[in-house]
Amino acid sequence: MPSHIEPTAASAGTGLSRRQVITTLVIAAAAPLLSPAAALATKGPSRGLHDTGGRVNIVVPDNYDPFARTSRTTYRAKLTKATLRFVEQGYGGRNMPIWGKRPDQVDLEKRVSNLAYWVLAGVEQHAGIWPMDPAWVMAQMMAESFFYEFAISWAFAVGPCQFIPDTARGYGMLVAGDKPEHFASPYAKAELAPRYKDYLQARSKLSDLRRSYAAEGILPPEKAGEKSWRETLREILDGGTSKAERYLEYLELAEKHNMELDAARNDFTDYMRANFEGRDIFRKEDNNFLKAFDGRVFYREPCSSMVRMLAEGLRARSGNIIAAAASYHAGLFSTRDVGCYEPYGRLPPIESTVTYVSRILVNHHEIVARMG
Numbered sequence: 001m002p003s004h005i006e007p008t009a010a011s012a013g014t015g016l017s018r019r020q021v022i023t024t025l026v027i028a029a030a031a032p033l034l035s036p037a038a039a040l041a042t043k044g045p046s047r048g049l050h051d052t053g054g055r056v057n058i059v060v061p062d063n064y065d066p067f068a069r070t071s072r073t074t075y076r077a078k079l080t081k082a083t084l085r086f087v088e089q090g091y092g093g094r095n096m097p098i099w100g101k102r103p104d105q106v107d108l109e110k111r112v113s114n115l116a117y118w119v120l121a122g123v124e125q126h127a128g129i130w131p132m133d134p135a136w137v138m139a140q141m142m143a144e145s146f147f148y149e150f151a152i153s154w155a156f157a158v159g160p161c162q163f164i165p166d167t168a169r170g171y172g173m174l175v176a177g178d179k180p181e182h183f184a185s186p187y188a189k190a191e192l193a194p195r196y197k198d199y200l201q202a203r204s205k206l207s208d209l210r211r212s213y214a215a216e217g218i219l220p221p222e223k224a225g226e227k228s229w230r231e232t233l234r235e236i237l238d239g240g241t242s243k244a245e246r247y248l249e250y251l252e253l254a255e256k257h258n259m260e261l262d263a264a265r266n267d268f269t270d271y272m273r274a275n276f277e278g279r280d281i282f283r284k285e286d287n288n289f290l291k292a293f294d295g296r297v298f299y300r301e302p303c304s305s306m307v308r309m310l311a312e313g314l315r316a317r318s319g320n321i322i323a324a325a326a327s328y329h330a331g332l333f334s335t336r337d338v339g340c341y342e343p344y345g346r347l348p349p350i351e352s353t354v355t356y357v358s359r360i361l362v363n364h365h366e367i368v369a370r371m372g
Contacts, residue, residue: 059319059344064131072120075134079120080113082370083138086363098146110282111147112138115160118299122307129311130319135371137307139363140325143356149297150276152269156196159296161306165196171305173295176272182293188274192267199264206257213250218243317345322357329356 067075087096088103095101119137126132144162145151157164158176165175176182176193183193237244275293279286290297306328313324316332323335323345330353335345347357 058322060131060133060314060321061319062130064133066123066131066134072124076113076116076120078371079116079135079138079367080109082135082367082372083112083116083142084109085370086366087142090366096146098148098151108147111149111160114299115141115147115303118303119307121300122304125304126308126311129308130314132307132311132314133321133364135367136321136325136360136364137303137310139367140310140328140360141306142363143359149281149299150273150279152272152276154265156265156268156272158272158294159302160299161296161302163296163302163305168296168302168305171301171308173301173305174291174293175296176275176294177268179292187293188277189271192271192274195264195267195271199261199268202257202261202264206254206261209250209253209257213246216246218247218250318343320344322347325357325360326353329353 070078087108091103093102096103096106099106116134116138119134119141123132123134123137141147141160144157145160147160149160150158151160151162152158153162153164155164158168163171163173168175169178177196181187182190184190187193272294276290276297279290281287281290281297296302309328310324313327313332313335314321317323317327317335326347327335327345330348330350334348334350334353336342337344337346347354
């Protein structure tokens with residue numbers, strides 16, 4: 001049986017067919033996150049993550065137990081059924097994100113059921129770091145990949161949990177292009193395998209270019225923090241023709257490196273897709289091929305690692321699930337805050353991260369509402 005699949009799960013299945021923005025979303029969701037006392041303290045008895053008593057809380061208490069009221073088996077069945085119902089009701093006649101297919105064109109039950117199994121295993125495995133809500137993990141995974149094992153992001157994040165190469169390696173997962181064998185047959189489009197190195201080199205050149213020109217005070221608005229176009233143009237005019245020429249030089253070099261970066265990214269993405277195309281992680285021969293190519297497409301290690309990362313984020317941010325979720329997307333450092341908010345961190349003012357977390361909140365609300 002493939003290592004990522006719980007024995008009998010594939011065959012038996014379940015038998016079930018950004019600061020005000022986030023505040024508004026949390027209230028609108030009215031989703032049950034934590035116990036009433038949790039927003040003020042992370043100690044003491046917990047009534048359960050979904051029992052809010054009408055209050056909105058975002059801090060997971062350190063003694064939360066998702067299985068306090070039900071068995072793991074029952075919880076898994078409810079989580080699977082609720083997740084599937086949310087997807088089917090939301091995308092019944094439309095294509096799902098990432099997949100580009102309707103729910104009835106994909107065996108989602110097999111995927112969600114197996115993912116739920118390994119999420120629950122990860123929650124139990126890493127409970128000593130900080131307790132984690134399994135429904136939140138599934139909601140976040142839905143925002144990451146929509147449960148698609150072959151999802152590939154622009155940053156080369158792969159799999160249902162969307163681990164980028166360096167992070168995946170840190171958790172012991174094999175990444176496409178890591179082995180010498182990946183640069184030759186039988187791997188498809190093996191001539192494109194070296195393009196990941198070209199991508200890293202182009203990214204390094206672009207970073208060095210920005211640092212070099214920033215030292216001269218020449219930086220485009222999008223890389224100058226609060227600096228506006230008007231302020232940037234005024235600085236150029238005050239600096240005279242020479243500064244304008246340097247600024248133009250920067251833009252031309254940056255465009256060149258960005259074109260190199262995009263070309264390398266597209267080529268390496270094509271390489272990965274060529275080796276994922278037509279594969280099925282639930283088919284033995286494909287499973288063996290993929291285990292030797294990229295471990296991020298599977299369930300056990302990625303789910304365990306995702307839960308661990310989130311639990312570590314919760315521990316670092318005193319149980320603040322919003323900051324923990326954001327740190328998974330933008331890095332823990334980005335969620336730091338000051339003063340009385342320092343222990344809990346914050347949602348960073350990054351547009352993509354705000355959108356990401358807002359969708360997780362809604363996903364979590366919709367899933368939990370269907371769990372009964």
